[in-house]
Structures are given as C-alpha cells and as structure tokens.
Amino acid sequence: MFERRATRQIHLGTVAVGGGAPITVQSMTTTKTADVEGTLQQIYALAAAGCDIVRCTCNEPEAAEGLARIVPRSPLPIVADIHHQYKMALAAMEAGVHGLRLNPGNIRRPEHIKAVASEARDRGLPIRIGVNGGSLDPALYDKHGGLTAAAMVESAMQEMAYFDEVGFEAVKISVKASNVPLMVEAYRMLADATDAPLHLGVTEAGPPPAGLVKSTAGIATLLLEGIGDTIRYSLTADPVEEARAGRQLLEALGLRERKNVDLIACPSCGRAEIDVIDVANRAQAAFADREIPLQIAVMGCVVNGPGEAREADLGIAAGNKRGHLFVKGRNVAVVPEDEMVEALVEWADFICENGTDAAIARADTARAEREAQRDRAKLLDDRGDDANNSEQRIVEIRRTIS
Ligand code: SF4
Numbered sequence: 001m002f003e004r005r006a007t008r009q010i011h012l013g014t015v016a017v018g019g020g021a022p023i024t025v026q027s028m029t030t031t032k033t034a035d036v037e038g039t040l041q042q043i044y045a046l047a048a049a050g051c052d053i054v055r056c057t058c059n060e061p062e063a064a065e066g067l068a069r070i071v072p073r074s075p076l077p078i079v080a081d082i083h084h085q086y087k088m089a090l091a092a093m094e095a096g097v098h099g100l101r102l103n104p105g106n107i108r109r110p111e112h113i114k115a116v117a118s119e120a121r122d123r124g125l126p127i128r129i130g131v132n133g134g135s136l137d138p139a140l141y142d143k144h145g146g147l148t149a150a151a152m153v154e155s156a157m158q159e160m161a162y163f164d165e166v167g168f169e170a171v172k173i174s175v176k177a178s179n180v181p182l183m184v185e186a187y188r189m190l191a192d193a194t195d196a197p198l199h200l201g202v203t204e205a206g207p208p209p210a211g212l213v214k215s216t217a218g219i220a221t222l223l224l225e226g227i228g229d230t231i232r233y234s235l236t237a238d239p240v241e242e243a244r245a246g247r248q249l250l251e252a253l254g255l256r257e258r259k260n261v262d263l264i265a266c267p268s269c270g271r272a273e274i275d276v277i278d279v280a281n282r283a284q285a286a287f288a289d290r291e292i293p294l295q296i297a298v299m300g301c302v303v304n305g306p307g308e309a310r311e312a313d314l315g316i317a318a319g320n321k322r323g324h325l326f327v328k329g330r331n332v333a334v335v336p337e338d339e340m341v342e343a344l345v346e347w348a349d350f351i352c353e354n355g356t357d358a359a360i361a362r363a364d365t366a367r368a369e370r371e372a373q374r375d376r377a378k379l380l381d382d383r384g385d386d387a388n389n390s391e392q393r394i395v396e397i398r399r400t401i402s
Helices: 035-048 063-071 088-097 109-124 138-143 149-165 180-193 210-223 239-252 276-287 337-352 356-364 365-383 390-401
Strands: 011-012 015-017 024-028 054-055 078-082 099-102 127-132 171-176 231-232 262-265 295-297 312-321 323-328 332-334
Touching: 011 231, 015 078, 024 210, 024 239, 024 276, 024 323, 035 239, 054 063, 063 078, 063 088, 088 099, 088 109, 099 109, 109 127, 109 149, 127 149, 138 149, 149 180, 171 180, 171 231, 180 210, 180 337, 210 239, 276 295, 276 323, 276 337, 295 337, 312 337, 323 356, 323 365, 332 337, 332 356, 332 365, 337 356
Parallel strands: 024 054, 024 231, 054 078, 078 099, 099 127, 127 171, 262 295, 295 312
Antiparallel strands: 011 015, 312 323, 323 332
16 A cells, blocks of 8 residues: 555564564553562553553663563563663663663763663664654754754764764664654654664653544654654553554554454444444443454444444444344344343354354354344334434424424
8 A cells, every 4th residue: 555664674572673574563651660560560451452562661770670570571572761861771771671762862971872872782782762852952952943853853863873883773763742743744854864763653642532633643644654663652541542542553554463353333323223332332341452353343223234334344233122243244143232242242252263154154144134124124114214303303493483
C-alpha cells in the first residue's frame, strides 16, 4: 500500500527495530522503578496488551538497582530512560538493560555523552536520541528563534555527531513535540537527514480521547508516508491504554498481524433492539487482552446487522429479545438476549481452536437463518422501514403547532 523508508536495523534484546522489521509498539511504566514487583506487574500487563518494548525511568540509584532485578524477569526488552545524570545511564547498563534513551536537551556535556556512547558500543546496546520539544537545548532554542522542526532535528544531529566520534552506530531517534503539525514536520525533515530508525510519538498528548486523537493524527500521518519504525502513544492514562492504542493503530493500517480481538460494533440507531454500547462494552471486557485474533461484531439489530458486518469472523445481532449469531455472514445460532456476550465468547473460543469452517459445519445454519428471517420480518412488520417513526412525528408536530 505504501513503501516504507529504508532504515538501518538495531536490536533491543531479541526485538529488531528498523531495516524492514515489523513496526513495534512501546510504552513506559508509571511505577517507581525501585518497586520491582509493581513494575513487573505493569510490564506483564503491557506485554498482554501488545507492547513490544518497555521503558522504565532510571533516575536514582534505587531505580538502577530495581532494573537489575526487573530485567531478568521481564517478558519485554527494557529501555532505561535517562535525563540529566549520565551516570544513571552507566548504572542502567550495569543493571543489564537492553537499551537507553538519552535526552540531548538535558545531558549536554560532550564528554558525558561520549562516555555513555562508548560504554554502549562496548556492550552492543542501542541508544535512542530522544529529542523533546519541551526540553530542547536552550542554545538551539535561541539560535532558531524558538521551538522549530529544524531546531529539534539539529539537536538530534549534534548528538549523532558525538556518537560518530566514538564509533557508536546503534542509534534510533525521536523528535517529539506536543504540537502535531510541528512533530510531523520535524520527522519528515529527520527522515531526509538520516537512515537511522525513527521512534514516533506526540509528546504530552494528554488524556483520552484528545490524547488518542493527537497521537493518531501525528503517528498515522507519518506511517502512511512510510516513516517510522517504532511508535509510542504518550497518554495521560494507564500505560496499558497506550500499548492497546499503538497495537490497534498498527493493525488498522495493516502493519501488524491481529493479536487480540478487533471488536467492531454498529453506532446504534433508532432500530437498535439492545443497548449496543452496553453489550459492546461487556464484550470488550470479556475478551480484554486474550489472544483471539478475530474480528467480532456487535450489531444492534438483525434487520441490517448481519449484512453490515458480513466481513467479520463472528458477530451477533439483536432482534425480538434474541441474539442471532453469525460466522462470516452465515447465521449459525440463536441465543436469548441476555446470553449474547457469553455466546460470543464461546463461539470465539471454538473458532480460535477449530476455524470458521468447522464453526459453520457444526451449526444448523438453515434453522438459524429461518429464525433470523422470522425476527427480521417481525421487526419490519412492527416498525416498518422508518424505525424512528419520522413521518408520524411530523404529523404530530404539525398538529401541535397548527
Ligand atoms: S445494525 Fe441496526 S441498530 Fe445498528 S446502526 Fe445498523 S440499522 Fe441501526
């Protein structure tokens, strides 16, 4: 669909970034890194939600010691986030982390940058140059007359030059800003200036839904231009939400295979026979982060639902106090309305284990189709094509005001 920009490849533990590797999802723990059990719990939840790489702050000696205990038990490669104190980068490497993130805006002394890069080179560890609009080097801010795309790119290239001096090459770069057009411009500029893999993100995007919208606007725009090798949603929310959002974006763009349920649901309308929002939310909670790579539909009415969601692997549509289950558009079963979610979970498990053909083969499709037809006909009879009774309302309105 779109050509991806050719980049160098680096590795964080066993996870490749750049060089044609699948685009990865990142997030960051919000626990104190010294809290080993709490941090590991969050890392496991992130892994279940589709996260590939996790970052933990390393801001104090206790955090570095925590990392030494976390790294051997972590299911994901760990990047230590370093600000201000270059010695924390050295301590994190000693703790066994798989990579570092340095902020060039607040670790500025060349001898410190080169000491970290030399150590990372010797240990074979990658470093992300993480430029952040909010903490740009003041000298560059002044030189460019404020926060500009060129200033952020120059900050990254300056850091790269220090890395080059000590022969360090395993680098990836981010130039994040909270302003979406600025962030997009900076990444485009950076993509022209280097073949290093790029880590995309809109920094300080805020809480959902605005944070999700801003992040998606920036990240998706660049991904569709072939720019970007790894992504992070920076939300003011549980980091699991960040991982889910990142994963869902990549799946929606066809850049990663589906891992969890892709729950689709109709927006509901006057025809809806159930509270679609409630049923969809309960289904979402029931599937949560289970590894069921199916598209599952919740549709408000059997009149239009099965047709509108015929591409889904599995779906259910309400009608006449019953739930009509369909697999790849074929009616397969009818269940009481209050068992719709349980039925979806049971059929999803069956399809996951045995495939859609086996699910259709085990069903009495002729009977299920007859039942669906009957409920569809009854609804059309009862309500007609105009579910909102608009014509009747208009007559009433006219009578009221005449
Ligand atoms: S499936 Fe039925 S309830 Fe849902 S939006 Fe379509 S017509 Fe309305």
